[in-house]
Amino acid sequence: MSERIVVVGGGFAGSGVARRLERLAPDADIRLVCPDDYMLYLPLLPQVAAGVLPAPAAVVSLSRRLRRTVVVPGRATGIDLDARRVLVRSITGNPEVLGYDRLVLAPGSVTKVMDVPGLREYGRGCKTLAEAAYLRDHVLGQLEVANTSDDPDERARRCRFVVVGGGYAGVETAANLQLMTTALARRFPRLDPGLVQWHVVQHHDGLMPGLGDRLGEDTRRVLESRGIHVDLGVSLAAVDDESATLSDGRRLPTQTLIWTAGVSPSPLMGHLDAATDHGRLVVGADLSVPGHPEVLAIGDAAAVPDLATGGGAVCPPTAQHASRQAPVAADNVVAGLAGAPTREYRHRDLGMVVDLGGTDAVAKPFGVDLSGAVAAGVTRAYHLWAMRAPAAMARVASAWTLSALHGASAVRLGFLTGASGRLAEFEHTDDYLDPAATRAAIEGLRPRVPRG
Numbered sequence: 316m317s318e319r320i321v322v323v324g325g326g327f328a329g330s331g332v333a334r335r336l337e338r339l340a341p342d343a344d345i346r347l348v349c350p351d352d353y354m355l356y357l358p359l360l361p362q363v364a365a366g367v368l369p370a371p372a373a374v375v376s377l378s379r380r381l382r383r384t385v386v387v388p389g390r391a392t393g394i395d396l397d398a399r400r401v402l403v404r405s406i407t408g409n410p411e412v413l414g415y416d417r418l419v420l421a422p423g424s425v426t427k428v429m430d431v432p433g434l435r436e437y438g439r440g441c442k443t444l445a446e447a448a449y450l451r452d453h454v455l456g457q458l459e460v461a462n463t464s465d466d467p468d469e470r471a472r473r474c475r476f477v478v479v480g481g482g483y484a485g486v487e488t489a490a491n492l493q494l495m496t497t498a499l500a501r502r503f504p505r506l507d508p509g510l511v512q513w514h515v516v517q518h519h520d521g522l523m524p525g526l527g528d529r530l531g532e533d534t535r536r537v538l539e540s541r542g543i544h545v546d547l548g549v550s551l552a553a554v555d556d557e558s559a560t561l562s563d564g565r566r567l568p569t570q571t572l573i574w575t576a577g578v579s580p581s582p583l584m585g586h587l588d589a590a591t592d593h594g595r596l597v598v599g600a601d602l603s604v605p606g607h608p609e610v611l612a613i614g615d616a617a618a619v620p621d622l623a624t625g626g627g628a629v630c631p632p633t634a635q636h637a638s639r640q641a642p643v644a645a646d647n648v649v650a651g652l653a654g655a656p657t658r659e660y661r662h663r664d665l666g667m668v669v670d671l672g673g674t675d676a677v678a679k680p681f682g683v684d685l686s687g688a689v690a691a692g693v694t695r696a697y698h699l700w701a702m703r704a705p706a707a708m709a710r711v712a713s714a715w716t717l718s719a720l721h722g723a724s725a726v727r728l729g730f731l732t733g734a735s736g737r738l739a740e741f742e743h744t745d746d747y748l749d750p751a752a753t754r755a756a757i758e759g760l761r762p763r764v765p766r767g
């Protein structure tokens with residue numbers, strides 16, 4: 316019988332593992348559990364929200380990326396590590412059980428929603444494709460309503476946008492959307508573009524602390540030169556339908572609160588009988604779970620020792636680490652099945668690229684600080700290279716060219732009809748079962764042998 320390998324998650328980490336396993340383990344039965352049929356290239360989401368890219372340009376189809384792997388459309392909701400079984404809730408809502416000889420866990424992370432009054436109900440994220448599309452519709456809708464309103468307070472409120480989080484996700488989201496909204500406001504006959512106000516609220520003393528002081532300052536200069544308010548050293552205290560209150564007591568009238576203040580590992584990790592570190596599953600340098608050599612975990616969901624940095628550090632949750640851990644995990648799965656020695660994950664960070672819209676960007680490739688048009692060129696070249704799928708690269712490059720020639724596509728697609736698009740709709744935190752509940756659920760699925 317062929318070995319059964321189950322991969323949970325179809326992102327940078329999970330799809331990378333399955334792709335390599337197809338080559339290294341030609342006889343294995345590979346199943347990849349994922350609620351979506353695509354690998355999402357998250358760094359491009361702010362550009363989707365800002366209409367620079369259409370939503371399909373930010374994804375790589377799993378059926379194109381993977382040839383032999385069976386993609387199981389659903390969400391892993393519980394795992395019985397002792398019995399080696401994964402409980403899956405299919406996209407139809409039906410449960411399914413997958414047995415495995417080797418398991419690779421790569422379910423990524425979710426938006427870290429903090430205990431701020433009103434946040435779940437009124438905040439909006441930019442972590443999934445649907446959220447990015449909803450965000451665009453919402454922001455465009457605000458300008459349209461402001462354009463027709465005769466109430467000056469309402470016009471100002473709808474034209475103010477508050478982004479909480481000054482990491483790369485928040486900065487890119489604010490920078491790209493600000494370009495879209497100011498360009499659009501010029502086209503609305505009753506709207507003064509000066510009414511459009513963007514705020515970036517950051518609890519640290521600088522933007523993107525991971526990139527160093529200089530690039531953080533360069534970024535702040537670019538944002539402020541465009542009129543974006545950068546509020547450092549403050550956080551969000553509360554939000555409601557019509558305002559955001561900051562920790563320094565200021566109340567900003569707004570109907571748009573975008574929350575990008577960090578990520579939490581997939582809640583699935585906290586529902587296993589295994590140790591976690593800040594919610595990430597603890598693994599050794601060979602990516603295996605202590606006490607369960609048949610289970611590996613990688614990407615945002617795993618606390619992978621950062622051997623290149625040392626001192627007990629774990630790898631930061633970046634696409635760079637997730638995609639480089641994937642081949643090591645695949646190699647170690649195959650080594651484990653063959654009874655051969657495994658290898659350790661060791662990777663020195665190559666730096667970050669941050670797209671600020673138009674020809675603005677900051678980047679730090681190989682420790683060199685870059686800003687302006689050179690950084691923008693490096694940023695876009697890096698994204699194209701990192702997609703590693705010719706069709707996806709062509710789609711992105713042609714969309715960038717179109718946007719450069721004709722501006723972002725500022726049309727509201729109507730996604731928000733019947734949905735709010737707010738954070739509470741995207742959490743899925745209640746989906747998961749602990750090991751005892753997982754066992755009971757699996758037991759309940761066993762076909763009953765008729766008596767008599």
Ligand SMILES: Cc1cc2nc3c(=O)[nH]c(=O)nc-3n(C[C@H](O)[C@H](O)[C@H](O)COP(=O)(O)OP(=O)(O)OC[C@H]3O[C@@H](n4cnc5c(N)ncnc54)[C@H](O)[C@@H]3O)c2cc1C
Nearest residue numbers: 324325326327328357358391423614615632633634635637
């Ligand atoms: C706006 C934004 C910009 C970013 N920009 C950068 C950047 O410029 N550079 C960089 O290095 N990093 C960037 N990141 C971070 C980067 O995207 C993540 O670190 C990376 O996606 C992690 O890869 P992953 O495979 O672990 O998780 P993901 O890419 O999130 O993939 C997780 C996969 O698991 C699936 N899944 C989730 N739960 C389950 C479940 N229970 N069962 C089955 N499947 C499940 C998901 O649907 C998804 O397919 C950015 C993130 C955001 C949000």
